[in-house]
Amino acid sequence: xIADLWNSMNDxxxxxxxxxxxxxxxxxxxPRSLARPQLIVDQVFNTGALSLVIIMLSxxxxxxxxxxxxxELLRRFGSEExxxxxxxxxxxxxxxxxxxxxxxxxxxGTALASEIGLMxxxxxxxxxxxMAVDPVGRVVAPRFIxxxxxxxxxxxxxxxxxxxxxxxxxxxxxxxxxGSFWSQMQASVNLRxxxxxxxxxxxFGVACSLIAxxxxxHAEPTAEGVGAATTRTVVTSAVTVLFLDYLITAFFxx
Amino acid sequence: xxxSRAMNLGTGLFLLLGFAALFFLTTQTTxxxxxxxSAPSYEVTAKFGNIGDLKVxxxxxxxxxxxxxxxxxxxxxxxxKAVVALRIDDKYNQIPTxxxxxxxxxxxxxxxxxxxxxxxxxxxxxxxxxxxxxxxxLVLENLIGQFLxxxxxxxxxxxxxxxxxxxxx
Numbered sequence: 001x002i003a004d005l006w007n008s009m010n011d012x013x014x015x016x017x018x019x020x021x022x023x024x025x026x027x028x029x030x031p032r033s034l035a036r037p038q039l040i041v042d043q044v045f046n047t048g049a050l051s052l053v054i055i056m057l058s059x060x061x062x063x064x065x066x067x068x069x070x071x072e073l074l075r076r077f078g079s080e081e082x083x084x085x086x087x088x089x090x091x092x093x094x095x096x097x098x099x100x101x102x103x104x105x106x107x108x109g110t111a112l113a114s115e116i117g118l119m120x121x122x123x124x125x126x127x128x129x130x131m132a133v134d135p136v137g138r139v140v141a142p143r144f145i146x147x148x149x150x151x152x153x154x155x156x157x158x159x160x161x162x163x164x165x166x167x168x169x170x171x172x173x174x175x176x177x178x179g180s181f182w183s184q185m186q187a188s189v190n191l192r193x194x195x196x197x198x199x200x201x202x203x204f205g206v207a208c209s210l211i212a213x214x215x216x217x218h219a220e221p222t223a224e225g226v227g228a229a230t231t232r233t234v235v236t237s238a239v240t241v242l243f244l245d246y247l248i249t250a251f252f253x254x
Numbered sequence: 255x256x257x258s259r260a261m262n263l264g265t266g267l268f269l270l271l272g273f274a275a276l277f278f279l280t281t282q283t284t285x286x287x288x289x290x291x292s293a294p295s296y297e298v299t300a301k302f303g304n305i306g307d308l309k310v311x312x313x314x315x316x317x318x319x320x321x322x323x324x325x326x327x328x329x330x331x332x333x334x335k336a337v338v339a340l341r342i343d344d345k346y347n348q349i350p351t352x353x354x355x356x357x358x359x360x361x362x363x364x365x366x367x368x369x370x371x372x373x374x375x376x377x378x379x380x381x382x383x384x385x386x387x388x389x390x391x392l393v394l395e396n397l398i399g400q401f402l403x404x405x406x407x408x409x410x411x412x413x414x415x416x417x418x419x420x421x422x423x
């Protein structure tokens with residue numbers, strides 16, 4: 001049993017190392033794929049613009065729930081006016097980046113992994129290598145860059161819609177004063193909080209995109225292999241995002 | 255080709271929306287947005303014995319209406335007082351020179367703000383003037399201390415009175 005544990009630990013360590021080397025390989029190809037911006041634009045469309053609807057809907061509902069729960073909680077202390085602050089800080093620093101990253105892994109990460117995995121299974125990647133085209137530069141790097149660009153923007157849109165969702169519930173339905181909702185928010189949200197959210201979503205974007213393209217690229221070239229790669233993408237992304245979230249939060253703590 | 259154009263358009267829209275959201279978050283949810291449209295204003299100072307939990311950016315209000323913000327807080331080592339710089343909108347340039355400034359608390363969990371009470375002078379506050387009449391923040395610990403001191407004094411007197419009143423019976 002201890003041997004099993006040791007083996008699985010070795011395996012995951014090996015995967016982390018392999019993934020880091022894959023990241024370096026992608027980064028080495030970044031300048032070359034920047035020279036073909038159309039490929040990147042297509043990927044920003046695929047990962048970003050197509051995820052917009054799910055991100056906006058989720059942001060709206062998360063914000064509305066925050067509005068309700070925050071109102072219930074703050075009413076016990078007689079400070080409903082702090083609702084704007086609570087919702088904005090919760091969304092900008094925590095919920096925006098994390099929920100967006102989880103949705104991103106589910107919506108865009110799986111698409112990336114299965115797409116690249118299927119290319120592997122149907123020997124398209126091998127064919128590129130035959131034509132002396134590096135598949136990392138032609139297929140992987142643009143998808144990675146597209147994900148890294150899209151993620152922080154998606155998180156910002158999520159937070160924005162979420163704040164308006166909280167405002168919808170708090171101000172329109174629960175009759176918190178609209179002026180204090182916004183002014184208390186502006187008085188107590190720092191630029192540093194927004195910055196923390198942007199850094200988080202940027203790091204999550206790198207992590208989720210890397211995991212998705214890595215799993216797809218290294219998928220077993222079978223139908224099951226592609227399925228397993230897709231599953232691993234979601235699981236690994238979720239755990240990694242939550243772990244990184246703790247690290248970054250601790251790092252930003254004064 | 256047409257599909258590619260639509261995709262580019264969609265991507266452009268997405269980028270625009272994303273950066274607009276980022277811009278909104280940095281300017282509208284934080285107090286930094288005020289720097290963008292800095293309305294013409296003038297600055298006056300006020301010295302307080304204790305500013306409690308007052309922070310830079312806290313509102314300055316008069317009769318409950320926001321007329322400005324706290325622009326800076328520093329410490330005067332000569333008379334051991336806090337010097338608070340108040341940035342007041344030019345719109346409100348008719349505040350009498352003998353107005354008083356006090357530090358109040360908004361709600362239970364709310365932050366502290368400065369309330370200005372109008373004086374009766376015919377001259378008005380100008381840039382770099384100082385508000386002389388100030389009232390410090392109420393520090394809860396001091397308040398409880400005073401309350402306990404009064405409570406002890408009061409409770410010992412009625413007890414003596416009751417004892418004195420009880421004798422004739």
